[in-house]
Amino acid sequence: MSIGNGSNPASDYALEKTNDQDLNRVLCHRVTELRKSHKFTLDQLARLSGVSRSMISQIERGRANPTLAITFRIANAFGLSIGELVESTASNPNIEVVHGSDPNNLFRADDECRIRTLSPLHMEKNVEFYELIIEPKASLTSTAHFEGTQELLTVTSGTAEIVSGETVCRLSAGDSANYRADLPHSVRNCGQGKLRCYLVVTYR
Amino acid sequence: MSIGNGSNPASDYALEKTNDQDLNRVLCHRVTELRKSHKFTLDQLARLSGVSRSMISQIERGRANPTLAITFRIANAFGLSIGELVESTASNPNIEVVHGSDPNNLFRADDECRIRTLSPLHMEKNVEFYELIIEPKASLTSTAHFEGTQELLTVTSGTAEIVSGETVCRLSAGDSANYRADLPHSVRNCGQGKLRCYLVVTYR
DNA sequence: GTCCTATTTCCTGTATACAGGATTTAATTC
DNA sequence: GAATTAAATCCTGTATACAGGAAATAGGAC
Numbered sequence: 001m002s003i004g005n006g007s008n009p010a011s012d013y014a015l016e017k018t019n020d021q022d023l024n025r026v027l028c029h030r031v032t033e034l035r036k037s038h039k040f041t042l043d044q045l046a047r048l049s050g051v052s053r054s055m056i057s058q059i060e061r062g063r064a065n066p067t068l069a070i071t072f073r074i075a076n077a078f079g080l081s082i083g084e085l086v087e088s089t090a091s092n093p094n095i096e097v098v099h100g101s102d103p104n105n106l107f108r109a110d111d112e113c114r115i116r117t118l119s120p121l122h123m124e125k126n127v128e129f130y131e132l133i134i135e136p137k138a139s140l141t142s143t144a145h146f147e148g149t150q151e152l153l154t155v156t157s158g159t160a161e162i163v164s165g166e167t168v169c170r171l172s173a174g175d176s177a178n179y180r181a182d183l184p185h186s187v188r189n190c191g192q193g194k195l196r197c198y199l200v201v202t203y204r
Numbered sequence: 205m206s207i208g209n210g211s212n213p214a215s216d217y218a219l220e221k222t223n224d225q226d227l228n229r230v231l232c233h234r235v236t237e238l239r240k241s242h243k244f245t246l247d248q249l250a251r252l253s254g255v256s257r258s259m260i261s262q263i264e265r266g267r268a269n270p271t272l273a274i275t276f277r278i279a280n281a282f283g284l285s286i287g288e289l290v291e292s293t294a295s296n297p298n299i300e301v302v303h304g305s306d307p308n309n310l311f312r313a314d315d316e317c318r319i320r321t322l323s324p325l326h327m328e329k330n331v332e333f334y335e336l337i338i339e340p341k342a343s344l345t346s347t348a349h350f351e352g353t354q355e356l357l358t359v360t361s362g363t364a365e366i367v368s369g370e371t372v373c374r375l376s377a378g379d380s381a382n383y384r385a386d387l388p389h390s391v392r393n394c395g396q397g398k399l400r401c402y403l404v405v406t407y408r
Numbered sequence: 409g410t411c412c413t414a415t416t417t418c419c420t421g422t423a424t425a426c427a428g429g430a431t432t433t434a435a436t437t438c
Numbered sequence: 439g440a441a442t443t444a445a446a447t448c449c450t451g452t453a454t455a456c457a458g459g460a461a462a463t464a465g466g467a468c
Contacts (some may be wrong), residue, residue, distance in 0.1 A: 053427090
């Protein structure tokens with residue numbers, strides 16, 4: 001998600017100019033569709049949102065580049081956030097399967113730890129799902145991930161000690177913890193046998 | 205999320221005028237903080253984003269109401285979507301624990317099916333995590349959830365048949381499937397013994 | 409302290425966002 | 439068909455978004 005580590009960011013030119021216009025296309029279709037599904041006239045939406053009919057009409061016809069404030073008001077009139085309004089909904093294949101036997105999803109397998117990815121590689125959402133098997137006394141330690149990253153860990157067998165920042169907790173089989181992963185964090189097997197758990201990582 | 209069923213929408217006035225300005229406050233702090241954490245000068249960000257230094261400076265000082273195109277470019281320069289840029293981040297407690305023995309998280313327990321919630325109730329992300337135990341020949345059927353909702357199901361033991369819309373697939377122990385839950389969908393135990401699985405539900 | 413460079417803010421002019429009224433188009437009823 | 443009303447688009451003028459250069463400020467070296 002980061003475009004560079006700050007050392008020479010100017011060389012990582014991120015803008016693709018056409019995406020600007022793609023955004024506008026998304027917006028116009030979205031507003032048109034939402035207004036239709038709510039059965040609002042331009043006038044009703046104008047009154048609800050406090051944005052003029054002209055402006056709404058122009059937006060729907062892709063003739064406007066609204067300010068954030070205007071966009072906010074329109075989103076709000078539909079009970080949506082800006083992100084919900086302007087971010088396109090991509091079409092998904094209905095079901096994507098990851099087989100247990102698929103070696104591509106074996107992320108790590110060594111003496112201490114075995115990690116298997118359970119979510120499809122091309123999954124659109126910023127969510128990842130892993131199965132972890134950690135040997136006694138071994139641990140999985142991470143530096144801080146990106147801001148807003150969280151992990152949800154469920155212990156299926158064994159005993160885990162979770163550290164996030166300076167907070168520590170212990171989990172037994174059946175317990176779950178949701179913790180910040182945008183701080184240094186770790187999962188340690190503090191029991192006698194193997195620690196088996198599932199980990200959901202969510203990125204903001 | 206809907207503001208009415210279309211019968212008399214004009215009476216549901218949704219706008220709270222001050223939130224417009226709250227948005228601007230969020231934006232200015234956000235851009236300031238992001239630029240700082242990436243160690244960009246105004247000039248570097250200007251070049252990256254294609255937005256003038258003046259404009260960025262004004263945004264950071266809360267003196268601007270940028271258009272969507274400008275907002276998009278700035279978000280893009282930081283590798284974020286517009287929603288990610290303008291939607292505020294609430295502070296999280298570091299670790300939130302759900303104990304296996306907590307009866308509040310037992311969502312359903314009957315002859316056919318046992319569902320336990322593994323994610324904390326007040327979890328900020330639109331992600332939910334469940335443990336499912338389904339008896340032979342029993343199934344869990346849902347109508348379509350909200351648009352964009354997806355489910356990620358991992359089978360730990362047994363055999364499952366997943367239906368999403370008109371797509372059907374079978375999973376064995378160790379397999380996972382990611383599927384649309386914004387269509388009618390179901391999980392059925394098509395084996396002889398109990399089906400044990402974990403379900404990650406993500407809302408858009 | 410001075411000098412130099414980097415960074416940010418100010419200033420100004422142009423383009424465009426936007427509202428509100430007028431006009432056009434569409435839909436309905438007779 | 440005509441008449442009426444509703445809905446959408448066009449037109450125009452004002453305010454403001456925005457870029458680019460100038461000026462001010464900040465930071466570092468000596």
